[in-house]
Amino acid sequence: MGDTHLYNVLGVSRNASNSELKKAYHRLAKEYHPDKNPESAEKFKEIRNAYDILSNPEKKEIYDNFGMQGLADGFSPGGPGGFPFGDVLGGMFGMRGGFMGSRHRRQRGDDTTHHLRVTLEDFYNGKTAKLQLSRTVLCKTCGGAGGRGNVLPCRMCHGHGIKKTMRQLGPGMMQEIQTTCPECRGEGETYSDKDKCGPCMGRKVVNDDKILEVHVDKGMRDGQKILFRGEGDQLPDVDPGDVIIILTQIEHxxxxxxxxxxxxxxxxxxxxxxxxxxxxxxxxxxxxxxxxxxxxxxxxxxxxxxxxxxxxxxxxxxxxxxxxxxxxxxxxxxxxxxxxxxxxxxxxxxxxxPAISIPMDDESVEEVTLTEVSNSRRNNRRSEAYDEDHDHFNHRGSAGAHMQCAHQ
Ligand SMILES: [Zn+2]
Ligand SMILES: [Zn+2]
Structure with missing residues (x-):
């Protein structure tokens, strides 16, 4: 469950309409007004704050989805229906199951994830990238109904939405396989051919290309996610999922x-x-x-x-x-x-x-020769250390990695 504190303050349910919110606020504001009762100044402030947030559609949405923390984090709707979230996105997903269940009775479609390759220059200077998105949208001709007139029980699945087929595994052994009925796509009912909507052929949805404007803000980083709310595939009776753009940096x-x-x-x-x-x-x-x-x-x-x-x-x-x-x-x-x-x-x-004295008459002194170390020997013995020595900067780019190499 999401945060309901503000609703509790006003004594209304999460589904309260705007006029219900307003009524509740006026009633409570009258009751707790500091002019009337100086001791209730704090309570009055709390009531006014709750109403300020819940009566503002933008703030209400943030609060419903992310609670007070979301408002404190300064989320703001960005782009057309978009919500740039950055690092907070991960945390959000954990909450989703809970509040979606209570807020939306309808099923929610899958999210769509896309990777956007971004240069370091673009992360430095900022950039708006246009991304073409192929998705399904509700058919405009039939408004997502799929046809006109009476729906009929699907002939293929007899209205069950599931197609059962039997498969013989061996002598006397049958396996029943259930699949979604391809004719009605699991709905159990269809229009007769003459009643079917032409443009979508009764599918209720058509394919659509949409251009998303992705704002890569200065200082964003590799792996950062940008969310476009509800821009996922549209399906009948399902709330569309989100489109999530994951920024992926091209190595510089x-x-x-x-x-x-x-x-x-x-x-x-x-x-x-x-x-x-x-x-x-x-x-x-x-x-x-x-x-x-x-x-x-x-x-x-x-x-x-x-x-x-x-x-x-x-x-x-x-x-x-x-x-x-x-x-x-x-x-x-x-x-x-x-x-x-x-x-x-x-x-x-x-x-x-440095000055050194060489005791040439000492028998333990022996002159030896310096030669090059052969490559194969070096690779066998310390291949890891050797590789890092050469490439550590590109791979790690951190002081720690280098220091380790230097001391090996
Ligand atoms: Zn249609
Ligand atoms: Zn069917």
Missing amino acids: KKFVRNGEDLYYKHTLGLAEALCGFTMVLKHLDKRQLLIKSEPGQVFRPGARKVIKEEGMPVYRNTFERGDLIIEFDIKFPPPHFIGEPEIKELQKLLPEP
Whole structure:
């Protein structure tokens, strides 16, 4: 059962008509008016609040479906008959069974789910997508009756709506199979051929294409659901179900999103990492961010720097933004890139290597050779760690994943 508190305050049932609500409110407001009885000021406020909500069709619908929490969450009908809900949708489904049973006697049709592929740019900038929807609607010609004149018991199922067929499983073993009667589609009655509605051929429904406008708001995210109430298939004597659009993000080539933050990977040359650099980062709204390192700054492989408030806009609070985090990779020069004389020069500039003393006369000292690790060996031994090392940024985009790799 849904929340009925507001109805209880006014002393009416959930099915009360507008005029019943109004009457109840006027009666109670008179009785509890603070002018008359200062002690009942709280009660009066409660009564007025209940009436404010229940007399407003929009608020009433939200309250009937989601209770006071729904109003507090600021649900608002959006789009043509639509209800953008976002993350709250999951919670809503749990409630549905209960209140639908009490509010609607009629059966409710199935919900229809569609996936809408959305780019990260669209989640960043916002977008209205048009989605063509094929569904059945009640036939306009017959108003969903299927025909005119007298309905007759279906000849195929003799009015039962169920077709029974016997199937022989083996010698002396019969199985009865029951299926919905194809002639009357389980209704048990049909019109005679001459009385059947032409456009729908007695089916009561026809196919219809509808364009839904899906508002992808700034800051919405992968997996978020947008609900279009009652836009599902129409069937006679059944309340149409909802159309649920699930937003699915297309992977971005450069940016990875993590909550409100954006991650961006950039590769520096060794000279840039040591001596400084200037780069231009093209953002999701096509702005070009000019980024300069501070003089003297040295970048290590895997270094992360943050640009504040250049991340994703926050859903429903788009003046706020997450951060943009840049992870730097350093591209080292190829082998034998530097000749002997340059190496000497470089050594003068770089920090001195640690001094070690080698006891050459000690018998336990043995000189060995460094060679390349073969690929097959590396794959066998630590294939997982190796793969992650290369791709962790794209897969996870989170600091945690990287730190784990680095310490392995
Ligand atoms: Zn028709
Ligand atoms: Zn039938």
